[in-house]
Amino acid sequence: MLNIALPKGRLGEKVYDMFEKAGFPCPSIKENNRKLIFENEEADVRYFWVKPSDVAIYVERGAADIGVAGKDILLEYGPDIYELLDLNIGKCRMCVAGPKDFHDDKRRTLVVATKFSKTAQAYYSSIGRDIDIIHLNGSIEIAPILGLSDVIVDIVETGTTLKQNDLAVLETIFPISARLIANKSSFKFKTPQMEHIIKELSKQIRED
């Protein structure tokens, strides 16, 4: 049986539709309930909803054979997995954002608030800028407004939240999209199913 970890939310629903079209249907997943695991014995598939940032862990540790995770999560946590396809959905970008009129005073350490500490560290180290990181778990945008940090490193989709809080994108670090990932060991023992999924999803990506 193929175990698939889906990220909870709109992106996960879209991804499920792609898997269904690829020949792995599980109608019970569309029922309106609070179940987290859904199985279709006939199609030999089991889906489960997990927090988007946890998908890579489920896949790396083999609880899921495959899953869909954002490139932001893969770069932040560096799981030992296969990154098989760029699904070209869930597109956004990792950015440095701050007050619209922000001027970086290079004589002092830059204070950065973020959920993505490793990403922020790697980016600023690549440009040789000394920083202090404040790790936050949510509402990152208010950090510069309250003077907690100079800037933030976060995901920007439309930029609406930034605008409404008088912030602006100062730099784009890298583009983000959803990726099909697989456990390295599962790939060896469930190769035909994996190859079938890659082929079918690639077809759908090309058609879009």
Add this chain to the structure above:
Amino acid sequence: MLNDSLNKKNIEFDPAVLDDIEKLSYGLRNIYMKHGFERFKMSKFEEYDLYVRNKDFLVSDSVITFTDTTGRLMALKPDVTLSIIKNSRDNPDSLQKICYNENVYRISQSTGSFKEILQAGLECFGNVDNKVTGEVLGLAADSLALTGREYVIETAQLDILASFAEEISSEPAVKDALLKCVSEKNLHGIDNICTSNDLPLEKASDLKELAGLYGPPGEVFPKLEMLCRGKGIDSCIADFRESLSSFKKGEHSSHVIIDFSAVSDLKYYNGIIFSGFVQGVPGSVLSGGCYDKLMKRMGRKSKAIGFAVYLDMLERL
């Protein structure tokens, strides 16, 4: 003396008193020694300097260090291979076969703290030819078969991979990034690297095709030969084919696949590299390959090949 004393007291080997990992460890040693490998017992400690000089070879940067009674900075071994090379004879014309069961001390990825890890493995030094490589690959397969689970040995030829990456760029940072993508089967990532480095996408097509090759040697070799035609690496393919020839028949034949995602560090490894997977364990439980480059860096003329079985990964079976 000790043996005589144990015999007098009628203490005989009873497998029932061993736990599963001890049994496996004993079984592996048994297989290796039957193939002429001599057991190598080493000290738990090694001078820290050995690891500083070969830092990239280690799985993790962190090493437990302490100052010994003579003021030397010592380390608890994070790796076995470096110590074995250091203590081995350098005789390129003969073959030295060594096996071991040793603990190493590394940072656990999950907890971020140090962990004692039991490894079993073997190393061959000296005149390592395709026949010896084939024997080592066979023993790697025997090791996995001992678990009683379904297993797979994935193997690749690093010199072929390096030459394909070199065709795209000779810049070390770009080559490293390309090989990382190959290790992740990330073909779209190869395109992204070309785009961001102003390299024509057509240049990447051969590397992408190589990274996409996957399957038993009989299926993959004809495709590989087509792909490598005119690249001046025929001898690499011939060596690769000869090393795998013993798997054409026999109990392991359906368990060996060619998969170029089995990438290792080009600074240390060359030629054949391989990893082993067992059904039910999420990551690789065995890894090995030829490391003539590491030998050269350590001032040795001998060729070398070896592998380690990560017994801690098999604990949950």
